[in-house]
Amino acid sequence: MIDVTGAAQQLRELAADIAREAGDLARRRRAVGVSLAATKSTVADIVTEADREVERLIRDRLNAERPGDGFLGEESGAGESSTGVTWVVDPIDGTVNYAYGMPAYSVSIAAVTGGDDPAHWQALAGAVYAPVFDELFTAARGEGAWLGAIRLAVNEETPAGALLATGFGYDPATHDGDLATVREVMTMARDLRRGGSAAIDLSYVAAGRLDGYFERGLQPWDFAAGALLVQEAGGVVSRFETASARPMLVAGGAGVHDRVSAIVNNK
Known part of the structure; x- marks a missing residue:
């Protein structure tokens, strides 16, 4: 059984560290140009070589740090967990933006329990890093959501719509x-x-x-x-x-x- 309270903070720190490293790699690869590796469901749904390289980096880091954890990645599929924790990863979210040189792309990494089905999992920690903007958003269950050292809060009032x-x-x-x-x-x-x-x-x-x-x-x-x-x-x-x-x-x-x-x- 996982100690959710004790694990969430540690998992957030790991997710944040890997997301930043992965985002820096994605940004460097974009600076020297990207190549289209394949298509997914349609021609518009592209995959770049950088997607695959960035996901390999994330997976390798997680295997080294937490070898028993499961993995669900956009590019490389699923791997079973022996610890109860599964990492859910999008190496470059916003691939079309990335391919066209638009800055709105990110690395998304989350640690969940309950398997790889969203209907059954409980998210423990997550990080979203937008490398062009150098913004790192993180959260741990019960510990709030953060942009760097700034604690985040959703808007509750929308008087103008x-x-x-x-x-x-x-x-x-x-x-x-x-x-x-x-x-x-x-x-x-x-x-x-x-x-x-x-x-x-x-x-x-x-x-x-x-x-x-x-x-x-x-x-x-x-x-x-x-x-x-x-x-x-x-x-x-x-x-x-x-x-x-x-x-x-x-x-x-x-x-x-x-x-x-x-x-x-x-x-």
Whole structure:
């Protein structure tokens, strides 16, 4: 049985250290140019050689520091845990931004218990590092969410309407449904942002830079660290099953979360 209280702080420190090292590698590789290694579900959903190299670095560091832990990575799949802890990793979240030279990409690393299914896990610690901005967001269960030494808190009041963020899947067949959801949600929004990195968007919700975030079809590594950041900053995160088989994730302060959830659940 894992001592959650004792483990979370240590796991956060390790996640933060590795995320910063991995982010620095990603930034250096981008500076000398990137090459496309493959495509995923569609041509737009690209993989770069840097994705794979950065994930290898993260996996090697974790194997050296905590050899019995499990691993769930975007590029290299899953590895079983003998300790009860699984690391959920997105080596470069925002790969398209990265490939085009846009700065909004990040490294996302989370430690969870309960296996690799988000429906059953409990997040213990997480780190999201945006290397171009040199911003490191971290959280440990019960210890709050932080940007460096600054403790984070979600926005609770949105008198001018909520500033929201979202994203769209790479499959063109899903775009009509996503745009219909945006039209409905805009009835309560001040404005909408589409940054291209779910981990950064969730970090910004935790930091009060956004009031809320919603997106359908995220993978576990997209939100594992960011969701914990929001929760530890006082926010609420929910993941709803939908008729499209693409679960909807909603995050924000309680009021925004509930209003967005009511809208997307009625669609």
